[in-house]
Amino acid sequence: MASDVLLDLANTVIMGILLGGLYALIALGLSLVFGVMKMINVAHGDLVLFGTYFAYGAMTCLGIDPVVSLIAGVPLMFFLGFAIQRYLMSRAFGRSMEAPLLIAFGISLMLQNLQQILWTPMSKGLTTSYALDSFDAGGMHFPLAYLLDFAAAVVVMLLLGQFLSRTYLGKAITGAAQDKTAAQLMGINTRRVYAFAFAISMVTAAFAGVFLGLTFPFTPQSGISFLIIAFGVVIVGGLGSMLGTFLGGMLLGVAQTLGGYFLGSTSQMLVVYFLVLVVLAVRPQGLFGR
Amino acid sequence: MMRKWTALIIFLLLLAALPLLGLPQAWVLYLLLFFVYLAMANMWNLLCGYSGLISLCQPAFVGLAGYTMVILVWIGVPFHAAIVAGGVVAAAFAILISIPVFRLRGIYFAIGTLVVPEALRILFLLWRPVGGKLAGGGAGYMLRGMKGVTVTHYYLIAWVVGVGSIFLMRYILRSKLGLGLAAIRDNDRSAASSGLNVFRLKLYSFVIAAFVTGIAGAVFYLYQGYIEPGGAFSIHWTMIPILATVIGGISTEAGPIIGAMVVVFLDFLLARYAGFSMLIQGAILVGIMLLAPQGFIEIARQIRTRRSPIGVQTSK
Amino acid sequence: MSQETLLAVDSIDVFYGGFQALREVSLEVRTGEIVALVGANGAGKSTLLNAVSGLIEPAKGVIRYKGEDIGGKDPSQIVSRGISHVPQGRRLFPDMTVLDNLMLGSYNRNARPKVSESLRTVYDLFPILERRKEQPAKTLSGGEQQMLALGRGLMSNPQLMLLDEMSLGLAPIIIGKVYRALREIRKRGITVLFVEQSVRRSLQEADRAYIIEAGRVVLQGNVSDLREEGEIKKAYFGI
Numbered sequence: 001m002a003s004d005v006l007l008d009l010a011n012t013v014i015m016g017i018l019l020g021g022l023y024a025l026i027a028l029g030l031s032l033v034f035g036v037m038k039m040i041n042v043a044h045g046d047l048v049l050f051g052t053y054f055a056y057g058a059m060t061c062l063g064i065d066p067v068v069s070l071i072a073g074v075p076l077m078f079f080l081g082f083a084i085q086r087y088l089m090s091r092a093f094g095r096s097m098e099a100p101l102l103i104a105f106g107i108s109l110m111l112q113n114l115q116q117i118l119w120t121p122m123s124k125g126l127t128t129s130y131a132l133d134s135f136d137a138g139g140m141h142f143p144l145a146y147l148l149d150f151a152a153a154v155v156v157m158l159l160l161g162q163f164l165s166r167t168y169l170g171k172a173i174t175g176a177a178q179d180k181t182a183a184q185l186m187g188i189n190t191r192r193v194y195a196f197a198f199a200i201s202m203v204t205a206a207f208a209g210v211f212l213g214l215t216f217p218f219t220p221q222s223g224i225s226f227l228i229i230a231f232g233v234v235i236v237g238g239l240g241s242m243l244g245t246f247l248g249g250m251l252l253g254v255a256q257t258l259g260g261y262f263l264g265s266t267s268q269m270l271v272v273y274f275l276v277l278v279v280l281a282v283r284p285q286g287l288f289g290r
Numbered sequence: 291m292m293r294k295w296t297a298l299i300i301f302l303l304l305l306a307a308l309p310l311l312g313l314p315q316a317w318v319l320y321l322l323l324f325f326v327y328l329a330m331a332n333m334w335n336l337l338c339g340y341s342g343l344i345s346l347c348q349p350a351f352v353g354l355a356g357y358t359m360v361i362l363v364w365i366g367v368p369f370h371a372a373i374v375a376g377g378v379v380a381a382a383f384a385i386l387i388s389i390p391v392f393r394l395r396g397i398y399f400a401i402g403t404l405v406v407p408e409a410l411r412i413l414f415l416l417w418r419p420v421g422g423k424l425a426g427g428g429a430g431y432m433l434r435g436m437k438g439v440t441v442t443h444y445y446l447i448a449w450v451v452g453v454g455s456i457f458l459m460r461y462i463l464r465s466k467l468g469l470g471l472a473a474i475r476d477n478d479r480s481a482a483s484s485g486l487n488v489f490r491l492k493l494y495s496f497v498i499a500a501f502v503t504g505i506a507g508a509v510f511y512l513y514q515g516y517i518e519p520g521g522a523f524s525i526h527w528t529m530i531p532i533l534a535t536v537i538g539g540i541s542t543e544a545g546p547i548i549g550a551m552v553v554v555f556l557d558f559l560l561a562r563y564a565g566f567s568m569l570i571q572g573a574i575l576v577g578i579m580l581l582a583p584q585g586f587i588e589i590a591r592q593i594r595t596r597r598s599p600i601g602v603q604t605s606k
Numbered sequence: 607m608s609q610e611t612l613l614a615v616d617s618i619d620v621f622y623g624g625f626q627a628l629r630e631v632s633l634e635v636r637t638g639e640i641v642a643l644v645g646a647n648g649a650g651k652s653t654l655l656n657a658v659s660g661l662i663e664p665a666k667g668v669i670r671y672k673g674e675d676i677g678g679k680d681p682s683q684i685v686s687r688g689i690s691h692v693p694q695g696r697r698l699f700p701d702m703t704v705l706d707n708l709m710l711g712s713y714n715r716n717a718r719p720k721v722s723e724s725l726r727t728v729y730d731l732f733p734i735l736e737r738r739k740e741q742p743a744k745t746l747s748g749g750e751q752q753m754l755a756l757g758r759g760l761m762s763n764p765q766l767m768l769l770d771e772m773s774l775g776l777a778p779i780i781i782g783k784v785y786r787a788l789r790e791i792r793k794r795g796i797t798v799l800f801v802e803q804s805v806r807r808s809l810q811e812a813d814r815a816y817i818i819e820a821g822r823v824v825l826q827g828n829v830s831d832l833r834e835e836g837e838i839k840k841a842y843f844g845i
Contacts, residue, residue, distance in 0.1 A: 040397045040398075040401060042401070088576065091580055092580070095583055097344075097396055097397075101397060102536065103575070103580070105528075105529075105532065105572075106572040106574075106575035106576040107572065108572070109525065109529055109568045109572035109575075110572035110573055110576070112525075113565075113567070113568035113572065114569060116565065117565055117566065168709070168718075171706055171710055172713055174699070175710050178700060178702065179698075179699055179700075181697060182693065182697035183710075184660075185690075185693060185697075186685065186713045186714070186758075187681070187686055187714030187717070188710070188714075189680065190682075221520075225408065227404070228405050266412065266415065267416065269412060273405050274409070277390050277391075277402065277405055280390060280398065280402050281389065
């Protein structure tokens, strides 16, 4: 029945849009670090995953709900991010273009191995009671997790946006991203500002990690796919605009769900990767970028 | 300088003869690994240290070549030919993806090349060109038809590949390609404006690296005896050459040699702690990048000449 | 007008990699003065300002501000000591509003308590900025951008302002406006060191001037004395 197919497709597309919110949330931290420090943090995916495993630990060892565990997870990730930038990455900046990348690469692998040791390579999930729930609307079927992801993404993005535009530190970060030298001449200590930017990026990663875990199963190796997704969102959505990131996320989300619909669930990531490569090749500044 | 290279050549010849002199098999296998790692490290050095291409694409070459070899052997092709075919497939793949990927610079290139092996990994999980379904539903292959081939034989092939990579590097760096690459590495745009075909030079580098890395990978799978997507396209194949090159000294000829020795030695030391190997490797990589980013070669040079680096004023 | 030395640059060498941009350059700015730094493109004027504000460290020599050695310090520390550098090309934050640009001028901890006061001062000097305060900086005209840059520099509550090529790319009428603002700034007790390519303009606005050529100071003195100099007369008509 044509109308059934249409409804199925609409269902798939809407799910893709909701998923896109999650993807935008994952990409937020990467985008912030790139915008401010002109550096792509290749450890980003594994750091998001670290947030996921932290929530997993809280859940399995202490029985704490993953979202609640953010109360501890957020400060932890904040300090971790601050330390990584302040003591590791900043030393690498002056040296060569490869240095920050290689250090991030090393961190990425350390995290992967660490998670493997702590939690085994087996696939895990943040299986709370509500994570498995779903609801129906308009004849379509949605996992509750997707809706939660979208809501979380909107909230975090709004908060971040407000922080960057209204607080002094936020403005300093924005300014340093637009012109580092001018920022220095304003008396802004760019070293500290970079560390804060990285720390905030990690806070968004903490949120992304929890909601990712609620939505999908994960293994210690999942970090790479998170990185590729985040990178894809940043590339597709273009840099510098939160709206672009959001739209980029949704585009990738829809690509994935449609890919899964037509080609089966194992291949759905392939569609995403392919799209990323195509956009990289054709329009590296992104579809909505400057 | 001549004396150093003569000594090195004699040393390498000795290494070739070792299994014939009765060296225990375990050691032979570690040496085999050394030559495999050496070839890969040299190639990564060619890409990153000399051509300015931060490639994270190595697993694609290794995996493709490995699978090509295993599949060809499965259907009866003699394994020497299969190894070469593996390299050719990897090189052809490099040409194919160079089109999208070379439009990217620096870090974009790095991540672009990161996507490729990951996509291939999923592809090979789904695709099973020859052989029936595996009992457990897995996606790997055993290496068939290698009865009667001795470990010594494998070892000598590895030796050829590893030593060959050293001489290949020597040759490239002194050729026109090498000079062109030196110009590109320092500044892409000014090189292009002085008439160098930047794309073509990078392409040569990339394809050569793909070929040799592929062959080295095929040799590895010869030794391991089975292949599956997770290991074949694993980031491990990026980590090893990076670690070896960085430890030894990036952009130096001897660096990868020393680095490969250290990495194999590390493998040997950590054999009991296999689960921790990437953790330690990652930690070493971070440590070296922070403390001695120029690698061992540079440290050795500084100790020998007992000179402290001249401070150059840099802007903040 | 106090004759105390506010800024003393003593025989500095500055290198960009292998290239020597400044050779044994010495310069003095006394409290309340307006001093001009004149020279052609590439002579090293901007480099000198960059060395004072901490963007680059001298390889040799000393820079003293109020008696304290500031050579090699971070720009953020130098700003909080009362030096404000308005760089060449203005370097505004293009996508941030006029108001945000000004607010960031007061970022350093000494200036922040006085933000509203400083903002009032800047708006009084440049009323157009108040009118355009919600507009992104990149939408302003060249002259307005220069005024914004000056205003932003004032927000850090400085005692010494370093102004790099304010007239770059501006129409003569606008340049006149900008330099009138400069005189207002001086009236408020701020000492100024400015960089200019135009000898004529420099001699008009400054008390003293230094002429720089190829990284060296070739001529210096009171503006009234310099006007009589043969070399200057040539340049005066030439530039």
